[in-house]
Amino acid sequence: MKILIVGGGMGGTILANNVARTLKSELKSGKVQITMLSASDRHMYQPGLLYVAVGRMTPDELYRDQASLLESGIQFHVDPVETFMLDDNQVKTKGGKVHSYDIMVIATGSRMWPDAIPGLKENAEFFYTEESAVKMFHRLRQFEGGKIVIAMGVPHKCPMAPLEITFMLNEYFIERGIRDKVQIHYTYPIGRVHTLENVAKWAQPEMDRVGITYETLFNLKSVDGEKRVLHSEEGTEVIYDMLISIPAHKGMEVIETNKMGQNGWIPTDRYNLNMEGRSNVFILGDTTNIPISKAGSTAHFEAETVGANIAALVRFGAPVRKYDGKVFCFIQTGSEKATYAMFNYLQPPDPKAPTRAIHWFKLAYNKLYWISARGLL
């Protein structure tokens, strides 16, 4: 049986390793073949980008060699898919190779889409790529005072990042000794400071306590870089000296060009995680259209479900698990404290007050992630 994994990010890597480990004997005997196709020979720890932007990690710490993370027996090729031929159970890569599959898992992730908002790309700082995070690091170092505005588009990956960057900026400027010269103004698309009600209940008074101003029901419409003004869909305006944005996202271009999902979001069954209408194609991580956080932990827990089901399909001919919507997100609330939100389709999150212990756990996880990627944690 040929198992093809498209995408070498968190979801694809954990899945590949889980399946390879579970089906070790079948891999060895040749009954099962696992192939991974990726656009890169490196694996990036994306949550680290936040730390790069504020000077707490260096870019080299974000990467590991992808092949080094994979169990032996997984055939790994840096040759991304260009064409999906779902009716034939085949894909064609950039290098012109055709791979056939019995089961395929698509875990291609998502990307920033700043072009969705006129004026945003050329006038904002971002931190969702290495290049933009390093640029933002330098801009922040040069910033000596004024109004920093944080604004975001919808949907975006890592729903905690808006709060994290805001609170980390507060501490960043305190540590630089110029917090009194900087106004930090946070905007958010809905009528509270975070989509998770319990997180918003904690975050808003905390913003009041540390002097972060905020405006809710603010959806970016356009940016006037000359006048340094943000315009919202709601008809309001915000002046800025420095704009930091987490823009709206799309799925990868290959998903759009293959017409597999509007804006690159593939229609996916929220429990079985198969592509709608395709029982032998599973979708993981950001590229699903499931109304769930686009977050690393989502991809991680989805990969565990799909991995168990693929192994069961090989051994018993039927899946054994359903995904329950589990998500776990750390919330870095400054340079020394953190909390977390854990929830699923039925159970809302109930984050506790931030502590140093959770912060240290998050710092440890920044290193332990590589064990997660190997499917061991």
Added chain:
Amino acid sequence: MAEKKIIDARGSFCPGPLMELIGAIKMVAIGDEIEVLSSDRGSANDIPEWLKKVGHEFLGSREEAGVWHIKLKRSK
């Protein structure tokens, strides 16, 4: 002819029904209708509040077996 899109946001805590709508409304044509399904009672207020502020048309809502059905039309 105007199309109707269903956003099934039942069991969605993050990003939640309103954020799902904000993301999805850009993907439908002006004049198209959307029905949001939500298991969160707050949506019955949050969504009409946002629609009014931005200028889309709220077509009504009803609750059925713990699920709120909120209908709207993209107006701009």
